[in-house]
Amino acid sequence: MIILVTGTPGVGKTSVAKEIARKLSLEYVHVSEFVLKNNLFSSYDPVRETYEIDDEVVARSLNEYLKTKDAVVESVYPSLLDNADLVIVLRRNPLSLYKELKERGWPELKVAENVEAEAIGYVLQEAMDWFGNACQVDTTGRKAEEVVNLCLKKDCEDIDWLSDKRVQELLFSLDNVIISNEK
Numbered sequence: 093m094i095i096l097v098t099g100t101p102g103v104g105k106t107s108v109a110k111e112i113a114r115k116l117s118l119e120y121v122h123v124s125e126f127v128l129k130n131n132l133f134s135s136y137d138p139v140r141e142t143y144e145i146d147d148e149v150v151a152r153s154l155n156e157y158l159k160t161k162d163a164v165v166e167s168v169y170p171s172l173l174d175n176a177d178l179v180i181v182l183r184r185n186p187l188s189l190y191k192e193l194k195e196r197g198w199p200e201l202k203v204a205e206n207v208e209a210e211a212i213g214y215v216l217q218e219a220m221d222w223f224g225n226a227c228q229v230d231t232t233g234r235k236a237e238e239v240v241n242l243c244l245k246k247d248c249e250d251i252d253w254l255s256d257k258r259v260q261e262l263l264f265s266l267d268n269v270i271i272s273n274e275k
């Protein structure tokens with residue numbers, strides 16, 4: 093069995109995926125660590141302080157590794173996986189995510205791009221396009237344990253951050269960050 097735990101950076105994937113793996117006695121596979129350990133990155137982006145990957149190279153190697161395994165896989169990129177028995181997309185209110193990513197000390201462009209991605213549901217869309225279904229669970233203000241229970245019960249939610257006026261205002265200010273970085 094493969095359970096994919098995906099979502100924008102900072103939504104809570106690691107805490108939740110590790111706990112699901114522990115509860116179900118499955119292996120925990122962190123795709124970014126897998127990439128680093130196997131030297132699968134293609135370049136480093138100093139502006140975003142991020143390793144870039146060649147999707148096809150990583151997907152081939154990852155799916156080969158997972159072929160004989162039962163695992164909980166944590167990844168920001170759902171489409172790296174050939175198949176999954178359960179696809180969980182963790183969501184977090186963009187205002188709360190913004191605080192989280194700022195506290196990590198990330199470059200402002202990287203914070204802005206990731207918060208925007210969460211606001212519009214970018215990873216959710218990728219998961220839906222790739223797998224045809226996905227279970228969204230909101231982590232905002234919840235304990236990891238509570239989120240894990242919702243995931244295991246497949247107690248999925250419909251999430252629309254864009255209708256929140258405060259999120260719209262945040263997005264407006266983040267647009268300015270992105271535009272000024274493009275200059």
Ligand SMILES: Nc1ncnc2c1ncn2[C@@H]1O[C@H](COP(=O)(O)OP(=O)(O)OP(=O)(O)O)[C@@H](O)[C@H]1O
Nearest residue numbers: 100101102103104105106107108231234235236239
């Ligand atoms: N309900 C929750 N579930 C999981 N983590 C939570 C929750 N509430 C708060 N957190 C906290 O949010 C922070 C970010 O979580 P975490 O590092 O697991 O995110 P992530 O999605 O794995 O990020 P990345 O993609 O960068 O690995 C942690 O400090 C974690 O303790």
Ligand SMILES: [Mg+2]
Nearest residue numbers: 105106107166
């Ligand atoms: Mg993580």
